[in-house]
Amino acid sequence: MSNNFECDLIVVGTGSAGLSAAITAKKRGLDVVVLEKEPVFGGTTALSGGVLWIPLNPHGRKQNPADSAEAVRRYMMEETGAFYDAEAVNAFIENGPRMVEFFERETSMKFIPTLYPDYHPNRPGGVEIGRSILAEPYDIRGLGKDMARLKPPLKTITFIGMMFNSSNADLKHFFRATKSLTSFVYVAKRLANHLKELALYRRAINVTSGNALAARLAKSALDLGIPILTSTPAKQILIEDGQAIGVLAGGADGERRLTARHGVVLAAGGFPHDVKRITQAYPHLKRGHQHLSPTPVGNTGDGVNMAEAAGAVVDIRFQDSAAWMPVTKVDYGNGEIGVFPHLLDRYKPGIIGVLKNGKRFTNESNSYHDVGLAMVQACQELDETAMWLICDKPTLGKYGLGFVKPAPMPIGRFIKNGYLFEGKTLADLARVTGVDAAGLERTVREYNVGAVKGQDPAFGRGSTAFNRYLADPENQPNPCVAPVQTGPFYAVKVIMGDLGTFDGIQTSVVGEVLKRDGSKIDGLYAVGNDRASIMGGNYPGAGITHGPNMTFGYVTAHHIADRAQGKAAPVVRQVAGARPVARSTATATEVTA
Numbered sequence: 001m002s003n004n005f006e007c008d009l010i011v012v013g014t015g016s017a018g019l020s021a022a023i024t025a026k027k028r029g030l031d032v033v034v035l036e037k038e039p040v041f042g043g044t045t046a047l048s049g050g051v052l053w054i055p056l057n058p059h060g061r062k063q064n065p066a067d068s069a070e071a072v073r074r075y076m077m078e079e080t081g082a083f084y085d086a087e088a089v090n091a092f093i094e095n096g097p098r099m100v101e102f103f104e105r106e107t108s109m110k111f112i113p114t115l116y117p118d119y120h121p122n123r124p125g126g127v128e129i130g131r132s133i134l135a136e137p138y139d140i141r142g143l144g145k146d147m148a149r150l151k152p153p154l155k156t157i158t159f160i161g162m163m164f165n166s167s168n169a170d171l172k173h174f175f176r177a178t179k180s181l182t183s184f185v186y187v188a189k190r191l192a193n194h195l196k197e198l199a200l201y202r203r204a205i206n207v208t209s210g211n212a213l214a215a216r217l218a219k220s221a222l223d224l225g226i227p228i229l230t231s232t233p234a235k236q237i238l239i240e241d242g243q244a245i246g247v248l249a250g251g252a253d254g255e256r257r258l259t260a261r262h263g264v265v266l267a268a269g270g271f272p273h274d275v276k277r278i279t280q281a282y283p284h285l286k287r288g289h290q291h292l293s294p295t296p297v298g299n300t301g302d303g304v305n306m307a308e309a310a311g312a313v314v315d316i317r318f319q320d321s322a323a324w325m326p327v328t329k330v331d332y333g334n335g336e337i338g339v340f341p342h343l344l345d346r347y348k349p350g351i352i353g354v355l356k357n358g359k360r361f362t363n364e365s366n367s368y369h370d371v372g373l374a375m376v377q378a379c380q381e382l383d384e385t386a387m388w389l390i391c392d393k394p395t396l397g398k399y400g401l402g403f404v405k406p407a408p409m410p411i412g413r414f415i416k417n418g419y420l421f422e423g424k425t426l427a428d429l430a431r432v433t434g435v436d437a438a439g440l441e442r443t444v445r446e447y448n449v450g451a452v453k454g455q456d457p458a459f460g461r462g463s464t465a466f467n468r469y470l471a472d473p474e475n476q477p478n479p480c481v482a483p484v485q486t487g488p489f490y491a492v493k494v495i496m497g498d499l500g501t502f503d504g505i506q507t508s509v510v511g512e513v514l515k516r517d518g519s520k521i522d523g524l525y526a527v528g529n530d531r532a533s534i535m536g537g538n539y540p541g542a543g544i545t546h547g548p549n550m551t552f553g554y555v556t557a558h559h560i561a562d563r564a565q566g567k568a569a570p571v572v573r574q575v576a577g578a579r580p581v582a583r584s585t586a587t588a589t590e591v592t593a
Contacts, residue, residue: 007031009560010247010260011267012234012303015043016546017528018267019217020099020553026224027106028561030262034226035249037233038298041218042151043269044500044529047294048210049343050135051114051543052550054096057133059113061097064130069093075118075125075540083318083536088509092534092551099554100133107220110136116542117465119367128465132542135213139206142219149230150218152203153211154294156330156340156403213546232256234302237264237310237524244310244524262564263523265511265556270501270529271301272322281321281503284376284385284496292327292497294339303530304505310521312513313506318537320502323545324372326387327497328402331417340403342389342494346371347470349482350395352447353387353494355379358430358439360447361387363459365467365480369539372496388421388433388491390444392484399472402492421491429489444484454478500545502533511556525560527553 008030011022022032036043054060055072072093077084103109116132140147197205207215221228229251236248238259246259271277272295279285308314326346330338345351346364353364353371355378362374379385389401397407404414414420423429426444430437450457454477462468462480471479505526507513512520528549535544 004257004259005033006246006259006261007033008260008262008564009033009265010035010234010258010263011265012247013043013267013269013528013530014041014214014218014228014230015045015267015269015528015549016213016217017530017549017553018043018265019214019221020103020550021265021267021525021527021557022226023107023217023220023224024102024554024557025561026221026226028558028565030557030561030564032226033258033260034221034228035232035234035247035258036228036230037268037302038151038296039231040149040151041228041230042211042214044295044299045210045217045546046151046214047154047296048213048499048546049542050208050210050213051116051132051546052100052111052134053132053541053543053547054100054551055093055131057097057100057111057131059100059111059133060130063113064127067127067130071125071127072131073125075123075127078123078125079120079538079540080534080536081538085509085534085536088534091509091555092548095555096547096551099551102554103220103550107216108142108223109216109220112136114542115469117469118541119370119466119539121465122463126540132547134543135209135216137206137208138212138215138219140211140215141201141205143215143222146218146222146228147201149228150211150215151296153207153209154339154341156294156338157343210546234268234306237306239310239521243522247306260523262560263525265553265560266303266307266505266513266524266526266530267528267553268301268303268530269296269299270504271304272299272498272501273297274301274305277301277304277316278322278501281316281501282496284379287380287385289379289385290495292329292339292495294325294327294341294497295500299500299529303526307505307513307521307524307526307530310513310524311515312521312524312526313516314504315506316503317532318503320369320373320537322498322501322503323539324369324376325497325499326368326372326375326494328419328492328494330403330419333417338403339497341368341497341499342402343368344470345389345399345401347467347480348395348399349472349475349478349480350451350484351389351391351399351401352444352484353389354435354440354443355387356382356384356435358436358441358443360443360458363456363461363463363467364389365461365471367466367539368499372498375494375496385496387494388435389494390429390440390484390489390491392486392489394486395482395484396490401490402494404490404492419492421493422488423490424488426487426489429491433491433493435491448483448485451481451483454481456481500529502529502535502537504530504532507531509555510559511552512559525556527556
């Protein structure tokens with residue numbers, strides 16, 4: 001491909017949003033090129049859990065036929081508060097299920113149902129099953145020579161490179177491998193297959209979670225002949241007569257001027273590593289406290305910065321500008337540092353979280369975003385935003401703690417390198433962690449009074465279906481609660497991180513990038529984490545990033561194709577019980593065909 005070329009549409013970014021837009025546009029007949037800054041494709045998607053929150057999706061309707069658009073709107077209104085956007089929510093409700101049907105019918109994308117409840121299933125409109133789906137596992141040999149260009153999964157959440165399903169189903173076998181013959185056989189087969197893959201390919205071949213989602217989308221794009229130009233960072237939006245006509249891009253062959261007849265779609269992954277912008281947006285960073293993101297280091301806000309330079313509005317509006325994730329810093333040695341997201345351990349019985357004063361401050365079995373929000377708020381007057389996850393020896397052996405694996409895996413190296421703290425007594429543990437000893441002893445004593453009976457009167461752990469979903473169902477009467485009582489005791493220090501940003505470029509429902517006066521920048525669109533989240537800085541359920549990202553990538557691409565093909569002006573289509581939503585006749589025909 002020459003340094004200067006023209007196509008119909010340029011998409012910047014290879015996560016779920018960018019590739020869904022590219023694939024949909026290509027299926028509508030447009031000539032599409034995708035640019036990727038990194039030498040590998042997949043972006044944040046490849047590192048993620050791969051779950052999509054798509055209310056009323058075909059798989060979910062079988063699980064929960066009683067769910068309704070009215071319930072979804074009620075839940076979204078409850079969750080998003082002042083940022084509730086009726087038009088955007090209605091477009092999401094209507095197009096999400098159609099997006100799923102389209103990708104499963106027309107591409108290599110396959111989804112499977114999950115058992116995830118909404119994160120707040122007890123709130124009005126919340127449900128305990130049916131809204132979250134997952135990318136089906138994938139054998140990446142289907143990518144052929146492009147297999148090497150797939151971004152590897154996050155190292156800290158694999159076991160010698162082996163991936164687990166985000167649904168947590170097969171991970172439970174690993175916890176039970178020494179107690180159940182069925183689980184032992186399952187684990188033995190998984191390990192044998194994985195070791196064979198490593199010997200033959202030096203990486204996992206059967207991938208799950210976000211790696212499977214990224215791989216399936218990339219396979220679909222490549223099968224359609226869509227070029228994915230890796231190591232090709234977009235540097236500037238080309239504007240002529242107020243219209244976006246392409247991008248200036250870098251690469252090994254020098255600067256390229258890439259023009260597009262029908263526009264540019266920004267899907268560059270938000271700004272989690274744009275130090276200047278996150279310092280303005282994150283309250284704990286404003287206080288001078290630490291933050292560590294497991295998102296790709298290349299997500300430095302390129303999309304939002306280019307859009308802003310072209311006249312777009314990129315304000316910090318949401319109280320929580322990112323999807324908060326409590327994390328720990330993992331030292332691999334030889335200068336290599338990893339970030340471990342605490343996705344599972346907090347839900348397990350016998351693990352509690354305390355601040356530097358030794359006090360608990362939240363329900364540890366709430367979602368990562370809720371625990372992160374509580375952590376940010378609770379540490380406002382402290383000298384750091386941090387908590388210590390505490391457990392006793394039997395609990396550590398049963399579930400592990402953070403990056404430390406359960407028994408029989410050894411723990412000595414983690415104590416030596418300072419990741420895991422150990423104390424014969426709670427007072428000893430307090431001394432080595434710097435936590436207030438009297439506060440810690442008082443907290444554990446008071447917690448244990450209820451915990452021995454499976455109760456948590458202080459914070460209500462185990463009171464929701466979501467609390468219990470990732471806990472231990474064999475621990476009764478409460479799968480989330482057990483005492484902390486048998487020494488030695490252990491702790492890891494947890495700081496604040498994120499799974500990606502929520503604030504971003506302000507757009508119309510169909511993704512048109514807007515100026516301060518409300519007018520659009522013709523030909524410029526934003527999807528994914530580059531676009532301000534429909535969730536308004538909140539986190540209602542598993543997959544609320546990928547679900548809207550793929551849905552609006554699909555919606556935006558149809559809008560662009562309609563314009564390119566001179567389709568009729570949008571018509572009003574009434575959604576039952578909702579305010580009218582503008583959709584084009586062509587889009588409706590395409591999606592339901």
